[in-house]
Amino acid sequence: MYRMRRWVVRHSRAFEMIYRRFEPVLVKLAPVWRRLGYERIEAPVRSVEKAVKGALFDCQMCGQCVLSDTGMSCPMNCPKSLRNGPCGGVRANGHCEVKPEMMCVWVDAWEGSRRMKHGDRIHAVQLPVDYRLEGTSSWLRVVRQQDGTSSSTAKSETTK
Amino acid sequence: MKFDDEPVPGYSLPILPGHVSPGRLERVLRAGKFAVTSEIDPPDSADPAEVLKRAAIFDGYVDAINATDGSGANCHMSSVGVCSLLTRVGYATILQISCRDRNRIAIQGEILGGAAMGACNLLCLTGDGVQAGDHPQAKPVFDLDSMSLLEIARAMRDEQRFDSGRHIAVPPRIFLGAAENPFVPPLDWRPHRLAKKVAAGAQFIQTQYCFDIERLREFMLKVNDLGLLEGPDRVFILPGIGPLASARSARWIRANVPGVHIPDAVIARLEGAENQKEEGKQLCMDLLNEIREIPGVSGAHIMAYRQEHTVAEIIKATGVLEGRVPWYPGRDDPKELNPESSEALLS
Numbered sequence: 001m002y003r004m005r006r007w008v009v010r011h012s013r014a015f016e017m018i019y020r021r022f023e024p025v026l027v028k029l030a031p032v033w034r035r036l037g038y039e040r041i042e043a044p045v046r047s048v049e050k051a052v053k054g055a056l057f058d059c060q061m062c063g064q065c066v067l068s069d070t071g072m073s074c075p076m077n078c079p080k081s082l083r084n085g086p087c088g089g090v091r092a093n094g095h096c097e098v099k100p101e102m103m104c105v106w107v108d109a110w111e112g113s114r115r116m117k118h119g120d121r122i123h124a125v126q127l128p129v130d131y132r133l134e135g136t137s138s139w140l141r142v143v144r145q146q147d148g149t150s151s152s153t154a155k156s157e158t159t160k
Numbered sequence: 161m162k163f164d165d166e167p168v169p170g171y172s173l174p175i176l177p178g179h180v181s182p183g184r185l186e187r188v189l190r191a192g193k194f195a196v197t198s199e200i201d202p203p204d205s206a207d208p209a210e211v212l213k214r215a216a217i218f219d220g221y222v223d224a225i226n227a228t229d230g231s232g233a234n235c236h237m238s239s240v241g242v243c244s245l246l247t248r249v250g251y252a253t254i255l256q257i258s259c260r261d262r263n264r265i266a267i268q269g270e271i272l273g274g275a276a277m278g279a280c281n282l283l284c285l286t287g288d289g290v291q292a293g294d295h296p297q298a299k300p301v302f303d304l305d306s307m308s309l310l311e312i313a314r315a316m317r318d319e320q321r322f323d324s325g326r327h328i329a330v331p332p333r334i335f336l337g338a339a340e341n342p343f344v345p346p347l348d349w350r351p352h353r354l355a356k357k358v359a360a361g362a363q364f365i366q367t368q369y370c371f372d373i374e375r376l377r378e379f380m381l382k383v384n385d386l387g388l389l390e391g392p393d394r395v396f397i398l399p400g401i402g403p404l405a406s407a408r409s410a411r412w413i414r415a416n417v418p419g420v421h422i423p424d425a426v427i428a429r430l431e432g433a434e435n436q437k438e439e440g441k442q443l444c445m446d447l448l449n450e451i452r453e454i455p456g457v458s459g460a461h462i463m464a465y466r467q468e469h470t471v472a473e474i475i476k477a478t479g480v481l482e483g484r485v486p487w488y489p490g491r492d493d494p495k496e497l498n499p500e501s502s503e504a505l506l507s
Contacts (some may be wrong), residue, residue, distance in 0.1 A: 080260075080286055080300065084307035084360075085353045087286045088341030088368050089418030097418040098289035110346045123352055125360050128264065128308040128323075 005058045005074065006103065012072040012112035012119075015056075019068055026139060030147040038144060046137040063133030063141065069121040071112025078105040083126040086110075172278065178392060180317065180363070181335040183280025184252045184487060185224040188459075189364065189396045194452060194480050195459030197254065197366065197398060198471050199226035200246075202236040211237070211245045212500035217468045219488040219501060221475045224281060226366070226461070229256040232417070233293025240274045247278030249489045249498050254337065255279035258287030263303035264312065268322055271313055275332030283337040283366065284309040288418055306338055307360045314361030336361050341368040342379035343421035351382035354395070358388050364396040366461040371422045373450050380456045389456045396458035401447050403470050404440040407431040441470055448478045 008015055033041060046061075053059030057067060060076035066083065067074060075083050079098035086106035089097030094107040113119035133141070165174055172182035179186050188195045198218050203210040215225055227242035243253040255274040257267055271282060286306040290298045304312065312323045313336055320331045338357045342350045354365065370376050376399055388395050404410045404422075407430040414422045426443065433439030444462075451457055460480065464471050475481060490497035490504070497504040 079289060080302045080305070082286060082302070082305040084305050084356060085349070086346065087306075087419075088339060088344065089288065090341075090344045090346075092344065092421065094345045098291050104345070107346050110349045123356055125307055125311060125356055128304045128312075131303075 001055070001058065002102065004056060005077070006108065008056050009071060009073050009108045009112040010115075013115045013117065015072050016068055016116045016118065023142070026143050027146045030143055033140070033143060034147065034149070038140060038149065042137060042140060045140050046135070049137050049139050061135050061138075062129055063136040063138055064130060065138035066126055068116070068118065069113075069124060069126065070106075071109040071114070071116060071119065071122060073105050073109035073112050075105060075109070081129070082106065083129065085122075172280065175333060181280040181333050183224070183335055185254070185281050185364070186335040188223045188486075193484060194482065195223045195396070195398060196221065196462065196475060196480060196486070197224045197226060197459065198222045198462045198464065198468070199228055200242060201465060201468070202228060202239070202242050204236055206237070208245050209500050211242050212249065212498050214468065215246055215251055216488075216498050216501035218471055219498070220485050220491065221472045221481070222462075223459075223486045224252040224254050226254040226256060226283065229258045229285070230261060230287070230293070233260065233288045233290050233295065233298075235294060240270055240277065240279070243274055243279040244277040250496065251488070251498075252281070252486075253279050254281040254283050255334075256283045256285060257309065258285040259302050259304045259306060259309055260287030260290065261298075261301055263301055264323055267304065267309065268312065268316065271316060271332050271334070272328070275334055280333065280335060281337060281364075282313055282332075282334045283339065284313060284362070285339055292418055307357060310336060310338055310357060310360040310362055335363055337364040337366060338362040339367065340365050341419050343368060343370065343372055343375050344419055347375070351379055351386055354383055355386050355388055358393065358395045362395055363393075364398065364458075366398050367400045369402055369420050369422075369463065370399045370447065370451065371420075371426045373447065373454075375421075376451065377454055380454050384456050397456060398459040398461045399451050399457060400461045400463055401444055401451065402463040402465065403437075403444040403467050403474070404430060405467065406436040406440065410440075441474065444470075445474055445478050448474060448480060452478075452480055 050061055057074045058077050059074055062076050080087055086104055090104045090107060094104055096102045096104050113122040175182050179190060185195060200214045218225060225246060227239040229239040230236060239256045243255045246253045257270060284306050290296055290300045315321055316328060317331050317334055320328045322328060340354050383389065407427050410422050410427050410430055413420050429443060430436050430439050448460055451460060462471050485491060
């Protein structure tokens, strides 16, 4: 929901902290996930992730979350799916060129990142989206990467 | 400027140490000359003569010609088609690729094709949204963004590989460019975003139309502070300018063309003039004169949509080329004439 996700951006620092506590827990539980079987838990985890992140960030389940690098503003809500910053079409009031009723996702991202402790991560160049990962759980992917059982080709250092 | 190691006038030059492309634009910029680029409005036609005619307007006044790629999300002849026609008679071109219409497979093929056809410069763009053009019902692709496009193009050139990792036998020798818009929000992020583009591979920047010198000055100061204008990986910045036809058209552009910032004072100046068209041209010359004085500016990109004939006049009046005559077919050897130039048609 648009209002929700803008509220989140205004509280990006708190969400950054929540995530930084949440990730190690998820990773520590790796033996549990492994015992249950990553393939088996993919569907339920994906549903939970989709519900939570959908409600908070309007998450589009790209499967390679970069929220903590983008001020907690999901770049997949940009009509041009830009992953590296705003285009040159941002309106004078900060709204989107394509959807004039919407605040530019990247204007929000810039605001959000400035409230965050590691907000300077917005300056890192992001890889193009790997469309094979669309619809999969980003959380599990990060756990598997740190657990060393990942088969995925996309890079990411942290859970988002 | 004439290069004494030019094999056949207009054709690819040897690549100098520290250069990446065999093109004249990179030579002019690295030699520290004020470079001028302009853009062709690609025809809605399959007529090659029309392309050559549109290029001939700039003969002797521009260092390279941009061939736009479906600008404003409207259908026209492709950029690679226009570039190929132009390089055949020797013009220096800037191939434009926007991420709106093609995925990474098509784009990488296009980079190889364009480079093989003699395009020495590539401008990597995100592209206007499809809603802005004549096919709003089209699927917006945006598989890459301008940043990842730059990175992929750079890896193709410097690491001789596709994004997949597959080897490229002969890499594209291209000078990489990108766009920036220092005039729209978030203003304080724009210099950092430019730094990100430079990190991704951008070597020259053509900006959106500048009608606000103060914003450009602030932007250039910050860009300089970020250290982007020094060293071997420095970036060359060419602010975009263009003549406005009238106050009415300025208002229309401001309301309808994404990303063009025109201050009220500019519109008021046009409105107060007796001959608005002349005033628009004068305004453009004044801007050019101010822009060339801003430290760190390497040239200008003149976008005179449907007023292409004014480009020569603007350059002549401001004297920014300082007596240089950029190469064009026929400059040194009449036999090399662009078959559609007025000189060729008269003889």
